[in-house]
Amino acid sequence: MRTLDVHPIIDNARFTSFHWLVMALCGLLLIFDGYDLFIYGVVLPVIMKEWGLTPLQAGALGSYALFGMMFGALAFGSLADRIGRKKGIAICFALFSGATILNGFASSPGEFGIYRFIAGLGCGGLMPNAVALMNEYAPKRLRSTLVAIMFSGYSLGGMLSAGVGIFMLPRFGWESMFFAAAVPLLLLPVILYYLPESVGFLVRQGRTDEARKLLKRLAPDCDVQADDTLQAADRKGAGSSVLELFRNGLAIRTLALWLAFFCCLLMVYALSAWLPKLMANAGYSLGSSLSFLLALNFGGMAGAILGGWLGDRYNLVKVKVAFFIAAALSISLLGVNSPMPVLYLLIFVAGATTIGTQILLYAGAAQLYGLSVRSTGLGWASGIGRNGAIVGPLLGGALMGINLPLQLNFIAFAIPGAIAALAMAVHLASGRRQAQMAAA
Numbered sequence: 001m002r003t004l005d006v007h008p009i010i011d012n013a014r015f016t017s018f019h020w021l022v023m024a025l026c027g028l029l030l031i032f033d034g035y036d037l038f039i040y041g042v043v044l045p046v047i048m049k050e051w052g053l054t055p056l057q058a059g060a061l062g063s064y065a066l067f068g069m070m071f072g073a074l075a076f077g078s079l080a081d082r083i084g085r086k087k088g089i090a091i092c093f094a095l096f097s098g099a100t101i102l103n104g105f106a107s108s109p110g111e112f113g114i115y116r117f118i119a120g121l122g123c124g125g126l127m128p129n130a131v132a133l134m135n136e137y138a139p140k141r142l143r144s145t146l147v148a149i150m151f152s153g154y155s156l157g158g159m160l161s162a163g164v165g166i167f168m169l170p171r172f173g174w175e176s177m178f179f180a181a182a183v184p185l186l187l188l189p190v191i192l193y194y195l196p197e198s199v200g201f202l203v204r205q206g207r208t209d210e211a212r213k214l215l216k217r218l219a220p221d222c223d224v225q226a227d228d229t230l231q232a233a234d235r236k237g238a239g240s241s242v243l244e245l246f247r248n249g250l251a252i253r254t255l256a257l258w259l260a261f262f263c264c265l266l267m268v269y270a271l272s273a274w275l276p277k278l279m280a281n282a283g284y285s286l287g288s289s290l291s292f293l294l295a296l297n298f299g300g301m302a303g304a305i306l307g308g309w310l311g312d313r314y315n316l317v318k319v320k321v322a323f324f325i326a327a328a329l330s331i332s333l334l335g336v337n338s339p340m341p342v343l344y345l346l347i348f349v350a351g352a353t354t355i356g357t358q359i360l361l362y363a364g365a366a367q368l369y370g371l372s373v374r375s376t377g378l379g380w381a382s383g384i385g386r387n388g389a390i391v392g393p394l395l396g397g398a399l400m401g402i403n404l405p406l407q408l409n410f411i412a413f414a415i416p417g418a419i420a421a422l423a424m425a426v427h428l429a430s431g432r433r434q435a436q437m438a439a440a
Contacts, residue, residue: 010138010139010199010215010218010219011139011140012139012140012219013139014219015142016218016219016220018137018196018217019138019139019146019218021196022133022134022196023146023149023150025191025195026134026153026195027151027152027156028153029126029130030126030127030130030150030156032093032097032157032181033096033123033127033153034153034154034155034156034160034297035158035161035164035180035181036123036157036181037065037154037157038157038272038297039165039178040062040116040272040273041062041161041272041273041293042161042177043169044058044062044276044277045280047174050174051109053109054397054401055277055397055400056394056398056401057109058393058397059393059394059395059396060397062273062393062397063389063393064113064117065119065120065123066120066269066390066392066393067120067386067390068116068117068118068119068120068123069120069121069123069124070384070386070389070390071120071124072122072123072126073124073125073127073128073383073385073386074379074380074383075121076125076126079125080125080379081374084198084201085197085201086192086195086197089126089130089133089195090192091122091125092121092122092124092129093122093191094122094185094188095119095121096123096126097181097185098185099122100115100119101178101179101182103115103119104175104177124383127382128362128379128382129378130151131147131150131151131363132198132366132378133195133198134146135363135366135367136198136199136200136374137196143367144307144308144312144316144363145308145309145311146308147308147363147366148304148305148356148359149304149305149308151304151363152305152359154359155297155301155304155355155356155359156301158272158293158296159301162291162293162294162297163294164180168180196214196217197214242380245373245376249437250368252426252430253427253430253434254368254377254381256423256426256427257361257364257365257368257423257427258381258385259419259420260320260361260420260424261384261385261388262385262416263324263388263416264357264358264361264385264388264416265388265392266388266391266392267327267331267354267392267413267414267416267417268354268358268389269389269393270395271350271351271392271413272293272296273396274396275293275347276293278406278410279292281406282406295344295347295351296347296351299348299349299350299351299353300351300352300355300358301355302352302356303356303357303359304352304355304356304360306352306356307320307323307359308359311360316360316364317424317427317428319360320357320361320364320424321421321424321425321428323356323357323360324353324357324417324418325421326352327350327354327414327417327420328414328417328418328421330349330353331354331410331414332410332411333346333410334346335406335410335411362381365377365378365381395413396409396413
């Protein structure tokens with residue numbers, strides 16, 4: 001009888017169809033998640049006119065879902081470490097899809113906000129759990145790349161939201177955008193059937209037969225016998241308490257990560273909520289304004305994949321520093337009167353270095369924390385970051401309410417990028433110092 005650690009088997013596995021399955025299912029979940037999150041920016045110009053909302057009221061209404069995401073990330077991240085990733089993902093998916101459908105029936109801003117808050121609970125909980133599951137099953141040499149490709153589903157969802165809006169808003173009204181969420185809900189049984197549970201969770205629960213079957217699917221040539229004892233050794237953490245995120249030299253990196261999440265999500269949600277409206281105010285048609293949202297999300301998908309590829313080959317934290325600097329520069333230039341191709345390029349770069357970097361932050365957090373606190377670490381980073389997501393739409397509404405020039409609006413959106421770059425530089429220095437101390 002032998003005792004086998006499952007992590008080396010996973011780390012050294014060849015890339016197989018099993019990895020494709022996990023990546024495709026988690027990516028599909030995030031497409032629906034992204035659609036739900038970006039839908040508010042798409043319908044915002046229409047509901048502002050229909051309900052007579054001021055910019056500040058519209059910004060506050062946009063923050064309801066983001067408040068929900070903050071609580072959802074904190075609650076469901078820790079809960080999934082106890083009940084399993086699969087159950088956590090299923091609960092979150094059903095919650096946000098159902099609430100999004102109800103949004104289509106809302107007859108007042110207050111009712112609309114309540115449904116958005118409930119949907120936000122599910123969206124906020126799904127993200128960290130999907131990232132944690134993909135990170136656990138990805139081979140070590142491809143980890144950042146696969147997490148980034150999977151998370152690019154989030155950007156695809158944003159593109160889908162803008163594309164559906166261009167077609168459906170003029171024809172069927174804003175309500176139809178929310179009713180479309182019934183389609184992904186029909187796929188829940190398929191996802192539940194095919195999505196695997198965390199192998200580390202199965203081992204910790206004593207469900208070793210299920211864990212062996214998963215390992216055989218994951219690495220068909222692995223030597224796992226029926227009488228072998230499996231373990232999920234975890235040297236980075238001993239439990240799912242949030243205090244574990246500050247032990248073993250992780251305190252500075254955890255705080256730097258939280259600040260970077262806050263700043264990055266502020267930029268992402270300020271742009272996603274207000275870019276169409278700002279561009280409409282600048283004289284562009286509604287269709288053109290929504291096409292800018294398409295460019296933003298297309299950039300996010302490209303930036304995530306490029307950043308993940310660079311992170312696996314070089315240093316993921318250095319990549320994030322560079323991306324944040326590029327985000328600050330590109331967003332600040334959006335307010336300059338530029339030719340249309342240059343404007344699209346700047347929006348593409350802004351998406352690549354904000355939405356794309358958000359995805360890289362999730363990948364980095366998943367690698368920073370051990371298995372026993374991974375969902376907790378991701379959930380808290382995402383939850384703290386959601387405060388930035390809440391501030392983003394409110395900041396945009398406040399800036400529009402005082403009628404600042406277009407360029408100053410974008411400069412205000414760009415400042416958090418510089419702060420996040422500094423936070424990641426501190427994260428990098430702390431990690432190096434910890435490695436030097438460990439070597440000594």
